[in-house]
Amino acid sequence: MPAEPGLPRRGQGRLAEVLAAGRRYLSPARGWVRWSPWALLGFLAAVYAAVSVRMHQRMLTSGYDLGIFEQTVRSYAHGHLPVVELKGPGYIGLGDHFSPIVATLAPFYRLWPSPYVLLLAQALLMAAAVVPLSRWALRALGPAAAWIVGLGYGLSWGIASAVGFDFHEIAFAVPLVSFSLCALGQGRLRAAALWALGLLLVKEDLGLTVAVIGLLIAWRGGRRLGTATALAGVAGTLLEVLVVIPAFNPAGHYPYLDYVSGVSGGFASLVYRWTVGLVAAPDPKSTTLVLLMAPTAFMALRSPLVWAAAPTLLWRFSSDNFLYWETRFQYSAVLMPVVFAALVDGLVRKPVGRRLLRHTLIVVAVVTALLLPPFPLFQAVQPGTWRTPARVAAARQLLARIPDGATVAASNLLVPQLSGRTTVTEFGLPGSRPDPQWIIVDTTAPRDFPVGSEQQARLIEQAMARGYRREGHAGDYLLLHRP
Incomplete structure (x- = not known):
């Protein structure tokens, strides 16, 4: 080790020993480091569960949407199609959104008929997405990156907004997207396709996300697999929107087609919304875009994986509903594993020096901390959360x-x-x-x-x-x- 100015040789030797011991302690070969992704899973699941359960206990959850999903799961648990009385007498939930994956909660709800089943399941599902992200970062970038990427995702504003607002089917999509994109980034193309195809059972719009992942698989070299995945995604969305949902809907059509596509204003309005209007005024769209990339120090833009966010952003920003443009509610949750997978991929595929890597991780940690107080996860450390009015x-x-x-x-x-x-x-x-x-x-x-x-x-x-x-x-x- 070269001599440091003003540092005695004996002190220099001691410093070298300390640094070497630190590197050994943080080495991925050590057992506790290998288990860090699972420690992150446990920590995040506990935080999510605490926040959502306390909100329900304080009567801050709502009929739209926790009540809707409990009625859905309750029907499945008793062997019926999902009847959602909150939507109307005898209304079948499959006529609103195609989310049959929530039926997997039915056995647990049958054993414990309570909304807590849904809230706890959401906490575990959202937290599960941290495992592939932090494991990939651990292998490719080291323990510090694994912890910062894991906590950056886990405490991100998109996840916080979803956890703080009832239960939603999107909780199943978050880990599926995470496992799929992390597999894709590491060259496991078949695993990426299989994880992505599960999104077809979560919600009808996610078939377009499957299609983009298929194109990314084809771009990475799996042309046949990627093309088949992309076609399956597009076909799945078309089938669900044009056939399945209308078959159960009382009016016989997909209820959100005009609402989401923005066609109500005519062709000129449609062109505007899908071009200039996506990033121009009103301001919430621009704010959401900046906040989406800021937690990754904008390094997610270095990776093609970030394109997996495009379908969700397109349908949200082209809508007439201004609530879709904002950072509130559950709409951005599925984007969080996308940008953090893109962050890791961007740092791995286009290697950066140790100094830039260190600075990037510092920015990720600082932005995560700064964005924590305005969003619901911060309630976990607020005294009022633990008092019942x-x-x-x-x-x-x-x-x-x-x-x-x-x-x-x-x-x-x-x-x-x-x-x-x-x-x-x-x-x-x-x-x-x-x-x-x-x-x-x-x-x-x-x-x-x-x-x-x-x-x-x-x-x-x-x-x-x-x-x-x-x-x-x-x-x-x-x-x-x-x-």
Whole structure:
């Protein structure tokens, strides 16, 4: 080791010994380092579960969407097609989205009929995506990279937004995308194709993501396999959107086609949305794009794997629904394994010097830390998360008076407290089952969905005029019953 200015030879020798010991301690050959991906899995699953479970216990989960998915899984658990009363009387969920993969939760729900089954499953599925990412980073870039990439993915804003908003079928897509792209990046093309094909059972739009992965497989040398995968992805989406979903939909068509494609404004509007409008005003689109790449220090752009994010971004940004453009909700969760797989691939396929690698990992860690407080995972360290408001206890008193098997109309945040044991719908939502046996509402400034405060007050008066009587009032909650 060359002499350092001002460092005695004896001190220099000691420093060399310390550095060598550190390298041995962090060597991938050491057992604890090899197990680090599984340690990350356990840590992230615990954090996700804690946040989502506490939100449900504090009555911050909603009928749209936790209630919808519990009704879906509940039907599967009893051997029926997924009937979603929240969408309308007798509504078959397959007429809304094609997500048969959620039926895999049915055996667990049959053993424990609770929304916690869905929330805990989502926590485990989301966390599972860290394993292929951190293992790849460990082998190719070292232990420090494995931990930073793993935590960067696991604490990313897209995952946090999904964990903090009920349960969604996209939880199954996140690990499938991660395993597929990590296999592709390491040259295991058949494994990449098999993992990708599972996305066809998650949601109808993900067939386009399968198609892009197929093209990437073909680009990496597996032409026949990649072409077959791409064709299967496109065919799967077309079959689901044009045949399967319309067959179950009461109106006989795919309900989101005009809504998502932006064709409502005519051909000129469609061209604009699919070109300039994708990245121009309004501002949320640009913000989402920047925040998507920032956690990877924009190094994900060095890899062709980042193209797997294109289909999701296209349908979101071409939509009329501004909620799709934002960083909230579950819509960006499936993009997180894409950009972090692209990060690792970009650092491996186009090698960088040790200094640039170190700086990149520092930026990834810093951006991850800076973006953590505004998003839901930060609730895990907030004292208020672990305190239960008094109004929750008041609500539970009234909820306990509703018998199992009853028909109920409830406020949005009360629906998932009842969806496992009653036939519940959203109070005030058009098309809901008329004249349920029970009505329970939050009387304090409800959210705009499905009705605002004034409209809710009018609906309550109308219900009492039709024969409903007051059965209880606790805190901010009102319970009505029609004999």
